[in-house]
Amino acid sequence: MEKMTYRDAGVDIDAGNKSVSLIKDCVRATYRPEVLGDLGGFGGLFALNMKDYEEPVLVSGTDGVGTKLCLAFMLNRHDTIGQDAVAMCVNDILVQGAEPLFFLDYLAVGKLLPQQVAEVVTGVANACRESGCALIGGETAEMAGFYPAGEYDIAGFSVGIVERSKLITSDRVRAGDVLLGLPSSGVHSNGYSLVRKICFECMGFNGGEYVEELGGTLGEELLTPTRLYPRVCLPLIRSFDIHGMVHITGGGFYENIPRALPENMGAEIDASAWEMPAIFRLLQKWGNVDRTEMYRTFNMGIGMVLIVSPGEAERIAARLAEERERVYRIGHVTEGAHEVVVRGGVFDA
Incomplete structure (x- = not known):
């Protein structure tokens, strides 16, 4: 043999x-x-600086x-x-x-x-x-x-x-706190089962199509990597009183924001406060996706949310403006039901 x-x-x-x-x-x-x-060891070694x-x-x-x-x-x-x-x-x-x-x-x-x-x-x-x-x-x-x-x-x-x-938990969140949104770089890494069904099964695209609204090919847009937020947010965490933070991933606004809120509080979002990236308008139109489904599946252009007091909101916005970082005042914390309400925003018919 x-x-x-x-x-x-x-x-x-x-x-x-x-x-x-x-x-x-x-x-x-x-x-x-x-x-x-x-490289090459059986485990990685890191000497924690205490x-x-x-x-x-x-x-x-x-x-x-x-x-x-x-x-x-x-x-x-x-x-x-x-x-x-x-x-x-x-x-x-x-x-x-x-x-x-x-x-x-x-x-x-x-x-x-x-x-x-x-x-x-x-x-x-x-x-x-x-x-x-x-x-x-x-x-x-x-x-x-x-x-x-x-x-x-x-x-x-x-x-x-x-x-x-x-340590950031929900303990310091108060009704009236402001939600500041930092832009996403696109779809990030969630909702792609729906993205693929819309784009490749329903529309029959192959990813190489140039889409004028996107200023490039569909594939380039959909492969845009998830934005990294540590460089922007760590200085804010060290310098300001951040009551809560939310990474908008799978579950969108409706599932992720409540994770940073006490049980007796919710949030109201003004979707007209930021410009929705074109890719989300196109996905909604091509797939005839319900508005609520869009906001509970995708980040809709907001990848990270800071929950802060109204006074801190102004100071943080000013600091980010100095760094030429975009930030949007997208909503506020409400007292009562532990849920998110999204108002405003416009989809193509």
């Missing part, structure tokens, strides 16, 4: 080694002073990218997906006041293509560097027969730190 190798079973160790060689420089570029060791904290609290989060990956496969573009994986984790821990410290990724592939892996992980590393966190480890698993060749899944895990007195 002819001798068999792991490669005969569909797993190429040499390709894995080549992938590591392609990504090692961009990974090292993310390292903070607290990182110990280098001297700057009286009561440090670690905050962790994990997430994936979801069916947005199907677009990356369809368009054979893999340089943006890594940022999505990072953003979904670091934005989530940020809303509790945490500074992201480090990130680990898990990439599972059907067939290990070193250049494809390098594109994905380079996107992860660039996003980590932008967020100020170190990429201290990861796993690339070649799972022959489990994923079709050329396809993969990616998930991530992030850990951050916050002083206990600065």
Whole structure:
């Protein structure tokens, strides 16, 4: 009987080694002073700096990218997906006041293509560097027969730190507090099962169509990576009294905002306070999607919400204006039912 190798079973160790060689420089570029060791260990090492904290609290989060990956496969573009994986984790821990410290990724592939892996992980590393966190480890698993060749899944895990007195919960939220919205970069990474059904099943698009309202192709718009909010929000958390924060992800306005509110409070949103990006108008029109369904599925152009007192709202808006960052006063906290009411805003008929 002819001798068999792991490669005969569909797993190429040499390709894995080549992938590591392609990504090692961009990974090292993310390292903070607290990182110990280098690539190749069984675990990532991070020496926690305790001297700057009286009561440090670690905050962790994990997430994936979801069916947005199907677009990356369809368009054979893999340089943006890594940022999505990072953003979904670091934005989530940020809303509790945490500074992201480090990130680990898990990439599972059907067939290990070193250049494809390098594109994905380079996107992860660039996003980590932008967020100020170190990429201290990861796993690339070649799972022959489990994923079709050329396809993969990616998930991530992030850990951050916050002083206990600065931990953001719903405890300080009060009726009358103002909701400040920071713009999204587009659809981000939620609602793509509906996006794909509308665009590719119902409309028959292939992603390469130039859409005048978007100023580019549909595929380019839909693969725009999720915005990273730590750089903008961490200075605000340190300088102002932030009562609450909301990362608008799956569940849109109706499901996410109540998570940052006490049980006896709700919120009223004025959807006319910001200009809805064209992609959401198009999705609603192409799919004949109900208004409520839009606001409970998509971010509608607002990716992060700060809940602050009216006085702080003015000061925060002024600070963001100095930094040339857009911010919108999108609503306020109400007393009573634990629900969100969205008013205003216009959809195309």
